[in-house]
Amino acid sequence: MLNHTPTEIAERSALRINPAKTCQPIGAMYAALGIHRCLPYSHGSQGCCSYHRSHLTRHFKEPVMAATSAFTEGASVFGGQPNLLEGLKTVFTTYSPDVVAVHTTCLSETIGDDIPQIVGEAKRQEIIPEGKYVIHANTPSYVGSHVVGFANMCTSMATYFAKEVKSPRRRTTDKHQINIVPGFVDPSDMRELRRLAEATGLKVTMFPDTSGVVDTPQTGKHIFYPEGGTTVTELQNLGRGVATMALGWWASRDAAIEVEKKAYVPREILDLPIGIGATDRFLKILKFRGGEITKELERERGQLVDLIVDTQQHFHGKKVAIFGDPDHVLALTEFCRDLGMVPVHVLTGTPGKRFGEEANRILGAKAGNIKFEGDLFTMHQWIKNEPVDLLLGNTYGKHIARAQDIPFVRVGWPILDRVGHSLMPTVGYAGAIRLASRMLDALLDRRDRDAPEHQFELVL
């Protein structure tokens, strides 16, 4: 399918071919699902909302609910206020959510709809019932990416709900509470991050938390608002945390800064804890903030170290190409480096020149091709010029993997053509063991496929 991608690389500034990102509202919608009894609401046309819902549904293999203002030509010209007012009325009377999280789309942003003003009007008309909330995030898709949309909605959660503290001296702290912004990761990852943090003896307020929302068990009954998600009370009490840990500079940092601004809760900006180094740093901060590193956590780490030692001859010197969301890609780059691999092509579709700086810092003298705001066409061209032993990225990498005949491990978002990713974590020591095993399987399957008869081994 992509066999005719040219090898010669021409500089492009105004054209993306196979972008390595999608649009902001998807991230905002996913983040909103992580609030308990929240209905995401797309202020724009029906088509946008359908695309965002279906894309999330295809990754999580779960029905994703969201409402829409369903713009028509009239709203596009005269503004979407009547649609949003009518939509909120319908949503509260029919679906009775505790929270409606409104995000905008390209269309409503271009018109310039003022969401706080419209929500103010909804309050004036008593459309929003007592004890219910409407929050919003601006998510224009012609800037940023789905990661930025996720970050914007997480920040809004802090803006709307975290109780303001007038001065640091007036702050009431629960010395056992730690706030965690988990980043744009799977529900399995959020569950695992909570498990690790709680294992240190701390009490976790995670926001958002989509575990128990988009990974619910099959019971034969449809539950419109599943049990999971961060409650409004938890969000209101963010100010009681000893710190807010933002996992991922792109997806989580702004929310932690917002909690700090509103309630003087110190922020800790960390990498996504994928791999051994980043997980160590995650636990180190938990320890610094009052947690205890238990024997069980040490055992998990030891098992990962053991696996790395046992398999280093298979990873050493292998060239790898990595693409996807910036927080994921940087963490994966560090993990591959720690395994002895050589990440020669590293790319994200999300903007932010910090990506290049960080990737260069991780790889040092071994840094190869690194690009932010790039696309998969560029990644394919890089690989044609310098082939790799393994490709890591989301489902969209499968075309490159097929065209170049490269082993491919699906990691990140979205994964549309496989199952299990939203149930099994990638973060933490256990996640790293799973990830390293999958990468090794891909490398060894390829070795077995190509091995001559006398080298077709039964033993690792």
Ligand code: SF4
């Ligand atoms: S890019 Fe804009 S118009 Fe297209 S689906 Fe996303 S929000 Fe809608």
